[in-house]
Amino acid sequence: MDTRPILFFDSGVGGLSVLGATRALLPTAPFVYAADSAGFPYGTKSEAEIAVRVPALLGRLAERYRPRLIVIACNTASTIALADVRAALDLPIVGTVPAIKPAVAISRTRAIGVLGTDATVRQPYVDDLAQRFAGDCLVLRHGSAELVRLAEAKLHGKATDPARYGAILQGLFGQPGGARVDTIVNACTHFPLVVDELAAAAPAGVRFVDGSAGIARRIAHLTANQQWPDAPGQGIAVFTRRDADSNALAPALARFGLDRIESL
Structure with a gap:
């Protein structure tokens, strides 16, 4: 065996x-x-x-x-x-890698957000994914170290402040064109651990995808x-x-x- x-x-x-x-x-x-x-x-x-x-x-x-x-x-x-x-x-x-391709496949508004760490969202690899799979879409990015800490805290059984998730998402929705975003890529494996909290803080109808x-x-x-x-x-x-x-x-x-x- x-x-x-x-x-x-x-x-x-x-x-x-x-x-x-x-x-x-x-x-x-x-x-x-x-x-x-x-x-x-x-x-x-x-x-x-x-x-x-x-x-x-x-x-x-x-x-x-x-x-x-x-x-x-x-x-x-x-x-x-x-x-x-x-x-x-x-x-x-x-x-x-960030699930940009599946996000594009389900976006109706042709505007997606990429939510990751600062190090991830600035990588040329993400530029390439956006160019190959999202050429006809608006692709906004936001890096958040705080969201990583919130996910770690949740797994430790600690309470987290619901208002912080909304503030983090504003890093996407507050950008020019951000109001159009209907699909967000959780481009950090920590973030699916708090997807319920993110969904509760996001506008109605916004969907989250990841590559797991x-x-x-x-x-x-x-x-x-x-x-x-x-x-x-x-x-x-x-x-x-x-x-x-x-x-x-x-x-x-x-x-x-x-x-x-x-x-x-």
Whole structure:
């Protein structure tokens, strides 16, 4: 029986949104979820820092856990370091990129918003996606480090202020043409964790999309015909800095099948 895990990597807990979608398709697959808590958050770091840090960490994680496939479940890390990771590791690597194409497919007003981290929304990769798939649309972008912190707080079981979600969304709707936006891309894997709060703060009829379901289908395709255990095993969460904050996540991690916490 092939017990090699699928390894998910993010700066924090946002990648759990991708892990959840993948577990729904591959319920007996072994999983390792790695959070770079020592480097969190990525959205406020420079491209140079991320380009060096991510391949080095994934090399160490691959050596320890021997995964069959790695998922960079972080838009910022993917848009900056995906090519370098693929060059460094002889493994299938699945990245996470803003779901601009599916957003365009459902937009009626031909105006979409891209809500991500500051580092993600300024990347040339996003320029290319917008040019290829949204050439006939107005594409507005807004970066929010605060929304990442709100998502992390929610997963820790802490209450968050509903007014903050509206204020963040105003970063899109307050731009010229923003009133036309009817579809918003959650271009950070943290943001689907607070999509209910975002939807409640958005104007009626605005829809939110993310890439988690598509990434899960890609993983299932790449691992088709591979062997899996007969029943779900114990999932592992690993933190680059384990402290009281990461230990407090244990109940939330367990809901995603991650019953053991380790340190890198």
